[in-house]
Structures are given as structure tokens and as C-alpha cells.
Amino acid sequence: MLHIEHYSKTYPGGKKAVDDLSLHVRPGEIYGFIGHNGAGKTTTLRAVAGVMDFTEGTITIDGHDIKKDPVAAKKVTAFLPDNPDLYEFMKGIDYLNFIADLYDLPAEQRTKDIAKYGDAFELTGNLGSPIGSYSHGMRQKLALISAFIRRPKLLILDEPFVGLDPSASHLMKGYLAELCQGGSAVFFSTHVLEVAEKLCHQIAIIKDGRLVKCGPTEELVGDSSLEDVFLELEGEK
Template identity: 40%
Template sequence: MIEIKQATKNFAGKAAVKDLDLTVPDGKIFGFLGPNGAGKSTTIKMMTGILPLDAGSISMNGVDISTDPMKAKHQFGYVPDRSDIFLRLKGMEYLNFFGDVFDVPPNVRKEKIEYLTKSFDIYEALNDQIHTYSHGMRQKIVVSGVLLHDPDVWILDEPLTGLDPKSSYTLKEMMREHAAKGKTVFFSTHVLEVVEQLCDEVAIINKGHVQFRGSMKEMKQQFQEDNNLEKLFLELTQNE
């Protein structure tokens, strides 16, 4: 579970996120949407400890990210929206680095690496340096590294970007399986059709405030029953 209470972040005296309250329950795929500059990326960076909060609190499974950051970071896996990191490492070196950071036992690590990289069709490229990978392959190795220690909470920022249809389907199935185990998937994306098909609940943020939070059914009932997510998203954000 993710609990965000009165989270606030200012840049140059201006609030990027203001008094944000949001609870992401276990057993759900939770979609997080917002136009450019809405505060979506700032919120995710506060959730993961990349940015400090100016006020409020954020906890992962009851562990506060500000007061106990190391323990909190063991609760989640984070896929950023950029995959151009550690490019000089070989794929296997990158995955072993994550295994060392999160104390994944060698036997478990070997099994998980094989399962994840074969699922994403990059197993044969693990001895190549990541800078030789295509964008899609880089995204796959990042996702594999994040999921290696089997965190309870997944925080995925545009994770499907650059993935081929087969790998995209594989990751979506993994997300469904993770939520079915009673764990948490927090999923940020600009692909509204994916949200409509995949997410149990959604939140729409704009100008640092949550404009809507609820199920797809509740969103459609609040507006017009025949509206699709794209129309609802535009209706919620166009006048802000």
C-alpha cells in the first residue's frame, strides 16, 4: 500500500504539488494520469525518495520514505521513464548489481534473471553492453532489474514505452498477476487505452491537485456513461 498525506513540493516558490492526498490500495493496478506539467513526475520522484518533500508524508507498506528511506526503498521497485543508465555495463552485470543491492540470494537470483529475461526475449543479449541495446531492450533490462527482488509495491513510470507488442503483453500480464497476489501496482502512462483496459482505479492530477480518484465505472457514472477515458480526461483537465 502507498499512502500519500498532504504531500507538497515547491520549485522557485511555486507549488508543483500541493497538499496531495492519495491512497493506493493493495491488490489493485492503479493508474496515475495527468497532462504535462501537472505534477505527476514530481509526485513519483517524491514517492521514490528522489526528491525530498517540503511538507507532508509518503509511506510504503507503512514505512515512511523520509524518516526511514532505506527500509522504504526495499518495499518497492521503480521503473523510471528513462532507460539510458549504466550503459557501459553488460546486461548480466547490471542485473547482478541489482541483486547485490537488494541481497537476492544467488540461487534465487539466477532463477529470476532467467525467467525475466527469457520472458522479455533478452536472455541471449545479457553478455552484451547495454549501450548496444535498442531502446526497447534497454527498457526490458531496466524492468528486469527492478523486479529482480520481487518488491511488494511496483511503481512504473511509462513502462510500456518502447516495448514490442509481445513484451508489452508480458509486462501487463505480470502486473495483473502481481495485483492478484494482493500486492500494489502504481502505473503512470499517457496511453489512455491501456489505462482503460488494465487499471482497477485511476487518479487524474492537474496543477498539483488530484482532480479525480476512483474506479473507471465511477468516473464514467460521474460524467456521461458513454464517454471513453480520453473524453473524460480532457473534460477534467481542459479548464484548469
């Protein structure tokens, strides 16, 4: 589903944020991406989502090159940044319809999905209010709903658990699993190692812009814990 080949990103001024990263995410997989602050996780996710340009390498989503055919690649993708700023002048329902229109979602499908995810995240009653009046958690939920209603083949999430209450986090994990059962893939970054260990089929650890380890979670963790592996790779243990 997602193929990252020799991806590098150099910022103006010469700082290399990511260096020669290659990884593959297969359909039906939840792929965790972990690393310390500034390791290059967000830079990678933003490049995959087509939000940010990059200097070297190729990224293809469902066979579409994000540089050469960005519209087709984005059509099957949903991206959620760590702190999603949503149009405050829109009502929640207007925002969902706006996104649904951009992705050409049929009216019947969007109504059904908005009801499903809106009710599950207990946000349906608030959809008539301007987003400017939403709390941080409500915005996070709205952004999540806008991602789920697209039924993406690849869902990219940057620190998705930040700002969500425990029940919403639990729900989200369930929906991620459901999405993967349908053949989609999830690629997400997190600092919550326990969640990554329990949820992910595959994990990649990045340090100073370079991939230091990746593979199936069981193989990577072995008899230890992800926290131990992570700290050892980071040289802190």
C-alpha cells in the same frame, strides 16, 4: 500499501509542482495516475520512489515513511523512470546482479527470476553484452526485468509503455497483473488512456499539481470513456 498524505512539492523559485495531494494504493491494486504534461505526475512518482525530496506531507510505503526510514521503504519498492539510463559500462547480467545484490536477493531466486523474465522478454541471449550496445527498447526491458526480479511490494512506473514493442507491452501487462495477484501494488503514470482504462483498478487524475478526481475505474468512467472524462476535467471538451 502506499499512503500519500497532503504531499506538496515546491521547486526552488517558488513554483508549486504538486499541491496537497493525498491518495492511497491498496495491496493488489493497479493504480493509474494520469494528467497532462507538467501536471506533476513524474514529480509525485519520484518523491514516492525516494529519488526526490519534497517539501510537505508524508509518504509511507508498507508502513515505512520514505523520509524517516527511506532504506526500509525502498527495500520493498521498485521504480522505473520514463527513460531509464542504465550503467553503460556494465553488461546486462552484471546490472541485474548489481541490483539483486543491493536488494539482497538470494542467488537461487535471482537465477530463477532472471531466467523467467529474461526469456519472456527475449533478452537472455543479450545479457552478456555491454548495456552501451543495447537499443532503447532493450534497455527498457532490462530495467523492467531488474524491477520484476526484486518482487517488489510496490512497483512504481513512469510511462512504462514508451519504447516497448507491442509484445513486450502485452507481456508487461500480464506480469503487472501477476504481481498484483501476489498482493503487491502497482502505481504508474501513463498518457495511454486506453491502457489505463483496461488495466487499472483505480485511477487518479491530476491537473496543475492538484488532484482533480480519483476512484475506482468503473465509477470514474461510468458510461463514458476515460478519454472523455479526462478531456472534460481538463476543460478541453
